Amino acid sequence: MPGNTGTEYGIYYFRKSITLNAKPSTFKVHVSADNRYKLYVNGQLVSIGPARGDNYSWNYETVDLAPYLKSGNNTVAALVFNEAQFRPVAQVSFRTGFMLQGATAAEDIINTNKTWKCTNEKAYLPYPGWFPIAASKGEIVDMNKLITGWKTTDFDDSKWTAAEELFEALPKGRGDGFGWMLMPSLLPQMELTDQRISTLRKATGINVPAGFPKAKVAITVPPNTVVKLLLDQDTLTNAYLNLAFSGGKGSSITMRYAETLYEKRTEGRRRKGNRDEVEGKDFLGRADSVISNGKEGQAFTTLYWRTFRYIQVTIRTGEMPLTINDLYGTFTGYPFRLKAKLNSGDEELKSILDIGWRTARLCAIETYFDCPYYEQLQYIGDTRIQALVSYYNAGNDTLARNAINQIDGSRLPEGVTQSRWPSNGNQVIPGFSLWYIGMLHDYWMYRNDESFIKGKLAGERAILGFFEQYQQADGSLKDVPFWTFADWVNGHGWDGGNAPKGADGSSSVLDLQLLYAYEWGAEMEAKLGMPAYSDLYRKKADQLKQTIRKKYWSEEQQLFAETSERTSFSQHANTLAILTDVAPEKTWQALGNKIMNDSKLAQCSIYFKYYMHLALAKAGFGDQYLSWLDVWRDNIKLGLSTWAEEPDPQVSRSDCHAWGASPNIEVYRTLLGIDSDAPGFQKVKITPHLGKITNISGTIPHPNGNIDVAYSYTGTKWNITIDLPQKITGTFVWKGKDHQLKQGKNSFIL
Known part of the structure; x- marks a missing residue:
């Protein structure tokens, strides 16, 4: 857009009309934008993107426009938006821009250049406030200012300006890397499926006609009226919200979105109670708002998808009545298809798998992410489990390969990865870099694609090289920098997810994770890489194994301690001791019993239970698997339709964390x-x-x-x-x- 710095908040329309002598059989184009685009042909939505990446690997999609084109006049149009300082933490940006290029000379007629027209849409403002903390803002849209009809062929764009050419868009490796280093996206288009909102839970200020909102039923709100509607999807979902309305000039319609409602605040963190209950609770959540221009046939769709189970709709009319013609969602997600099947008379177990699959799907769109509502960030600790869910349930590794590529590309000069990527802010959790090596090993074992992993071994070596800097003469780590998060644990000397460290700066949990990574690295190097590295990692693993046994084993407690002082103990350290064979096989049964039954141990959250269950099965307790699922049963009793992030679901920030979907692996792998x-x-x-x-x-x-x-x-x-x-x-x-x-x-x- 001419005169635009490229860094401010804005919504922009680009369009070009072309004449074709005949409907083409194929018409492929490459398309991308910063921050995001929606691409239309003759008024029909054909692509949304680009899939999130970073400036060093900026995705473009390849789309065949032929099904949407016709003989004669055609219009290709794009909505491009930049949320600037309000963009999600997961959204990287260079500057506002749009690119569309024909895949061959036959499509060059549509290439982006000065023949494209553009304009700045002035109807949008970011919704005020800072909620949620890392996801995108809501929108305020004034329909009095909104440009309509701009996607269609008969729209008059004569007053629009010619688009400004910035510079040539180049694939990664061509040119000096200025701007966006373009890469073809690995991913298909995300699923878009219309989804009716299930239930009206409350209505104030109006008598709502029967059938709303499950059916398309119109609601007319009289003049000078305030109406509140509480809608319930029945389960959590990710969806673009679609609103159709008429009349009511000057009326406002505000939609707030929430995973759940909150009990009245007493002290400390707000409690959520049963997620199915709404009486006496407060509604807190992000919002979009629309101001009516009074005309018939107005329509609003969110720029980006929203996460919600509950929607609170507040309508304030002025001197004219307002009619809500329709309100529904369009579900979106990575187009996984469930292929795993369980035939069992245990309905509770099947419910756990259903909820786990829903959780995994809601945490997977253009990347995996920890949670859809609050952060939408691809954390390695979460992603390792999510990738295995994808392998076991969908037999699909495309999103996992995308994640591995992105994490590998996030490495800092020191060799360690970012804890989450893509991201416009740095965060390093060294232990997550070690779990990334586990991700490589998982892919190697479960997917038949050795060449892909072979190409990632340089990154594995860099990560282990980073940790080598902090190993003492005996192999034990000392004072590893950054955030040494291991798990959300309440009390027991854990602080902010960090396992206790001894006076010497060491932690058995981190030492054991490093040992695990050395073992994985040695296996992969022996088959795919360099034998010298395999030998080196085996020697380091053997040394570290002996050090851990000597340094952390407590004869008195018959447990591995968390520090060399041997005063604190956890399920985590003893779980990892079994998994890495630090604990001799003859001790597994006794350790397993203590892990399951000693309440004095620091307890694993729903996240780390994935590793604990692996260890217990290895120790010979797999026949007890169904008795290990109480935390999931507790979530169900509280009405959750997805798995909560934290040990106490009453106060858990996120109601949807895919690291809790590990039973969707374990039922098939363990049971x-x-x-x-x-x-x-x-x-x-x-x-x-x-x-x-x-x-x-x-x-x-x-x-x-x-x-x-x-x-x-x-x-x-x-x-x-x-x-x-x-x-x-x-x-x-x-x-x-x-x-x-x-x-x-x-x-x-x-």
Whole structure:
């Protein structure tokens, strides 16, 4: 937009009309913008983007416009917006800009240049206030100022100005890297599915017609009236909100969005109570607001999607009545398709999987992120678990590859990664860099794509090189900088997510994470990288293992301590001791019992229970798996439709944190027993932990097809069938005895 600095808040329209002699069979273009765009052809929405990245890897989408074009006159139009200082923390920006380029010479007629027209939309203002803390702002839209019809072919743009050319948009590696280093997005377009709002919970100031809002039912608000409607989606969702209305010149319509309602404040953090209950509670949440111009057929759609279970609609009319013609959402998310199946008579377990899948979907759009409502940031600790949910439930690794690329590109000169990326602000959690090495190892084991991981080993070496700077002569870490977050733990000497450190600056939790990463690194280097690195990491791992045993083992408590003073103990340290084999196998049972039953230990949150459950299954307690799910049962009892972030869901900030979706891995990997036993999932190991279950079956997607298992007890014998994809073999472990598996169907009566 001419005269625009590119750094201020603004909404801009760009359009160009072209004449085609015939409808083309294909018409591919590359398109991108800063911050974001919505692309239309002849009034139809065809693309939203770009997928979030950073200036060093700025995404562009490739879109075929042919289905939307026709013989004769056509208009391609784009809405581009820059939220400037109000943009989400996850949104990186160079300056406002828009690019569209034909994929071949046949489409060059549409390239962005001075033949495009543009204008600045003056109807928008950012909604005042600072809520939520890291996600995008709401909007105030004055329909009296809004330009309408600009997407269509017959719109008169003669008074619009010619667009200004900034500089040539170049792919990464071409040119000096100024501006945006353009990369083709790995991702498909996000899902867009219309979604009716389920329930009207309250209405004041009006009698609402039957059927609203589940059905398209008009509501007319009389003049000089204030109306409040409390709407309930019944489950949390991510959606663009769509509002159609007429009349009511000067009337305002404000929509507030919330995950839940809050109990009246007494002291400390507000409690949420049961999420299904609304009486006597306060509504707190972000907002959008629209001012009516009084005309018929007005329409508003949010620039970006909103997260909500509850919507509070406040309507204030002036001298004219206002009619709400429709109000609904358009759900959006990464287009995952659930392929895993569980057949069980346990309805509670199926409900846990349903809620976990919803949680995982709401935390995955153009990146994985911790939570959709508050932050929308791709944290490594969360993302490792989310990627495994994607592998086990959808058999999809595209978003995981995107995440690995982005995290790898976030590394600082010291070698450590950012804790979350993309982001317009720095944050470093060194332990998350170690979990990133775990992400690489997971991908290597579960997805058949060795070359992708081979290309990431330089980053793994850089991370381990960073930690080497802080290792003492015995291998133990001392005074690791930045935020050494490990888990949200209440009390027990933990502070702000940091495990206790001893007087010498060391922590067993961080030492054990480093050991784990050395073990993963050694395995990957031996097969994909350099044997010298594998040997080095094995030596460092062996040294660190001996140091941890000597430094942190308490003979008195028969536990691994958190510090060399051996005065504080946690589930975390002992979990990691089992997983890394620091704890000798003969001690696993005793340690497992203490992890499960010693309430004096610092307790794992819903996040770190993923690792704790892995350790308990390894220690031989897998048959007790269903008894470990009480925190998820408590969430259900409180009416949550997704999993809360923190140990106490009554005061948890976020009601939707995908790190809590780990049962969507564990039910298939621990209970049904299906796991990878070789890189690329080219061998399978199936070790079920059924406990008291006597009839259950399930399916997970595999890079070569599906893996199906079925277990049925007749009263005297077990009938077991295991169906493996082509070219896949493995081992079935039943009561400590190995049975070989071949490709195709395997049957056992045991």
